[in-house]
Ligand SMILES: Nc1ncnc2c1ncn2[C@@H]1O[C@H](COP(=O)(O)OP(=O)(O)OP(=O)(O)O)[C@@H](O)[C@H]1O
């Protein structure tokens with residue numbers, strides 16, 4: 597269970613302070629699948645970065661399983677972040693390394709640094725990595741270099757790497773933005789499957805409203821840093837969508 601309490605994020609910019617998140621409060625129960633929508637600059641990525649402790653909010657708390665992660669000492673924060681998988685639009689893989697090596701990187705948080713540097717993974721690490729590679733249907737490509745794969749395959753490697761962390765929370769920032777519609781669906785289906793079978797909580801930024809409606813259990817929307825919608829796909833009416841994306845205002 598994650599509880600976001602009155603979180604604000606103010607950035608100092610050349611033009612003065614800018615509030616990217618304004619007094620955001622919500623809770624995300626374990627096993628939820630939340631899609632975040634909103635215009636460009638609405639605060640979606642900032643919110644995700646706050647959830648994994650990459651950004652410490654200017655105000656407010658992020659309480660995960662009873663612990664306020666905004667106040668954790670560095671070491672504890674690292675431990676928390678090990679339990680959070682993060683999937684990016686640009687995949688963030690080491691392209692000259694093999695699929696297996698990339699997925700093994702998901703285990704790094706569990707190794708002492710020196711073992712990680714030497715690539716001294718345990719048998720269990722290998723077992724977990726291979727399991728996750730099989731689950732995204734890439735066993736045949738295990739030894740292939742990532743730069744020989746297609747975009748859709750690369751994103752599956754990124755998902756397998758995140759799953760190898762054995763995360764309780766999976767964050768994804770526009771994971772399908774660089775993929776064609778068929779592959780975008782595949783990414784969503786894969787995330788939903790992990791959500792269904794492993795109970796991993798998923799929070800995903802997505803700009804394709806249809807995919808959000810189809811795969812998420814819950815949709816939240818940001819508009820200029822404020823939480824302006826929190827409900828089921830069914831509750832998200834066209835009128836609300838217009839408001840979230842400021843469509844009427846643009847036409848006026
Ligand atoms: N480190 C930073 N310093 C200053 N401003 C920032 C910083 N990070 C984000 N912002 C600003 O905060 C606002 C929200 O950014 P954010 O990346 O969260 O938007 P987003 O909803 O993810 O947009 P997009 O759909 O384009 O990815 C933007 O106006 C952005 O320029």
Ligand SMILES: [Mg+2]
Pocket residue numbers: 640641642769801
């Ligand atoms: Mg973003």
